[in-house]
Amino acid sequence: MTKSQKSFSKSIVLPILYGVKRRFSKAKLWVGIKTGIVKSxxxxxxxxxxxxxxxxxxxxxxxxxxxxxxxxxxxxxxxxxxxxxxxxxxxxxxxxxxxxxxxxxxxxxxxxxxxxxxxxxxxxxxxxxxxxxxxxxxxxxxxxxxxxxxxxxxxxxIPSGNVEYGVISDIDDTIVPTGATRIWEMLKTTFLGNAHTRLPFAGVGEFYRSLSKGTDGVESNPFFYVSSSPWNLYDFLMEFLEVHGIPKGPLMLRDLGLSREQFFAGSHSEHKLFQVEKIFEIEKQLQFILIGDSGQHDPEIYLQAIKEYPGKVKMVYIRDVLERREKEVLEIAREMEELGVEMILVKDTVEAALHAKEKGWIWEEDVRDIIAEKEAVD
Missing domain, CATH: 2.60.40.10 (Immunoglobulins)
Structure with missing residues (x-):
């Protein structure tokens, strides 16, 4: 589709389709209320x-x-x-x-x-x-x-007390393997599993809790989760975090489907960058550790955030889940380094934890727990 065709679709077709959708939704709600389907x-x-x-x-x-x-x-x-x-x-x-x-x-x-x-x-x-x-x-x-x-x-x-840093993390293929790069596998795990059967990557719970504690042993370092999953999955994802002992925190998702501005879903990258920037702007006093994966565009999103908000990011960890992107991601890491931010591509949680310990951000005994958790799963 050419640029002019896309522009025509968005300016002419989209408003028509959205108007039809709204009339249908209004009629559906009216019927639901009248028939008692909607009663609470x-x-x-x-x-x-x-x-x-x-x-x-x-x-x-x-x-x-x-x-x-x-x-x-x-x-x-x-x-x-x-x-x-x-x-x-x-x-x-x-x-x-x-x-x-x-x-x-x-x-x-x-x-x-x-x-x-x-x-x-x-x-x-x-x-x-x-x-x-x-x-x-x-x-x-x-x-x-x-x-x-x-x-x-x-x-x-609202961050209070001795807060050392904040953490912003992706979810899909960063905390939990979802097959986000394989559509059928992602749909199967999403619709047929639950918060108990969906398992995080080995060691993630221990690693995130150690980052939450930092060096004073008090879980006061805030976590924020940014994902392109729909808001419909909010309660599911919050239950998943609780079941697996992953620190709770605000979860920034997105709306899917036809809207005034989009046919199905807005840009994955635009959504995540917008949410990261919103967190930066409200939590002005904090620096952040950013955690993502190489399966989609987390490295590019984080690079853009670093460019637009100098001094806000102290570290970037990227889980290596897509081997063919390794060269591309390492090139982004070099660009980040020129901006004064280190990014490392890690194979597993233990590798990230060892690096965080060397930086003095978490305790050595916590790293032992992370290694033990991973070995128990393996």
């Missing part, structure tokens, strides 16, 4: 982050899905049904949500897909007595008959 509404908040003067979080208003947590012995069919519910959502557009935090309030509206964004600022500064703070959320509009109060609490991470 939920606010699904995603973990946010902030600093002493600002907090940021995203959430979504949906029909209550009733998915619940998973178990190790859940069947593939049950896993599939839960995943189906995650993707077949009934989003609630154009309703108001009130956010309340430390005496401040903000009223926001959901967009066509049910998403809302909260950004509360305080010139006086917030009272930070612990890293995780609660934000109260309340739905202000009535959507269904006999609707009870619809409330939720969002968790927002």
């Amino acid at each position: 509404i939920m606010i699904l908040p995603y973990k946010g982050f902030g600093n002493e003067n600002e907090i940021f979080l995203i959430g979504r208003v949906l029909k209550d899905r009733g998915i619940g947590i998973s178990n190790l012995d859940d069947s593939r069919w049950l896993n599939f049904k839960k995943m189906y519910k995650r993707f077949m959502t009934w989003e609630i557009p154009r309703v108001k949500v009130k956010a309340m935090f430390q005496g401040l309030e903000q009223i926001v509206s959901t967009d066509d897909e049910g998403y809302f964004e909260v950004r509360i600022q305080s010139d006086l500064g917030f009272e930070i007595n612990q890293p995780w703070q609660e934000v109260e959320l309340e739905l202000l509009d009535q959507v269904v008959k006999n609707q009870k109060e619809v409330k939720s609490k969002a968790l927002v991470f």
Whole structure:
């Protein structure tokens, strides 16, 4: 398709298709409410982050899905049904949500897909007595008959205490092997597995916990997860992190599907770079260790972030999952070095941990635990 054809499709065809989609979604929701299929509404908040003067979080208003947590012995069919519910959502557009935090309030509206964004600022500064703070959320509009109060609490991470650095990590093929470079394998593991059956790379849990502790032994170094996976997988991924003892933190995903701006999904690279930059801008006081893999474009994304935010990145670890890209990635590493940032291509978690120990970022005894965990799996 030529550039002019693409421009025509985006300016003429996309608005038509999006208009059809919105009319269908509106009719579907109306029928769902009238027939009682939609009878309970939920606010699904995603973990946010902030600093002493600002907090940021995203959430979504949906029909209550009733998915619940998973178990190790859940069947593939049950896993599939839960995943189906995650993707077949009934989003609630154009309703108001009130956010309340430390005496401040903000009223926001959901967009066509049910998403809302909260950004509360305080010139006086917030009272930070612990890293995780609660934000109260309340739905202000009535959507269904006999609707009870619809409330939720969002968790927002505000770095406090002795924070040495922050960590931004990819998920697919960085924390967990997903076959992101092999579409069929990725779909199979996504739809038929659950948080218990999906296993991280050996040693990842121990390595990430050691980075969270740093050198003072207190898990205060914040983690942020940036992925091109859809928001539909949010609860699944958060449960995965908890089940496998990987430090919890804000998880920045993306919306898939037809929208006002895109036919299916925006650029993988643009999304991840935008989220990394957003973290940099809010967590102004921190330097970051960036962790990704060579399967997609993490090295290129991180290089661009380093160029645009000098001094924000102290180290880059890239898991080598695609051998044919090795030469290309090493060339990016040389370019990063010229900008004053070291990047190493690692075969496994132990290699990254040994390097972090040499840099004085984690304890030697933690490295022994990481090696033991890897040997137990191997």
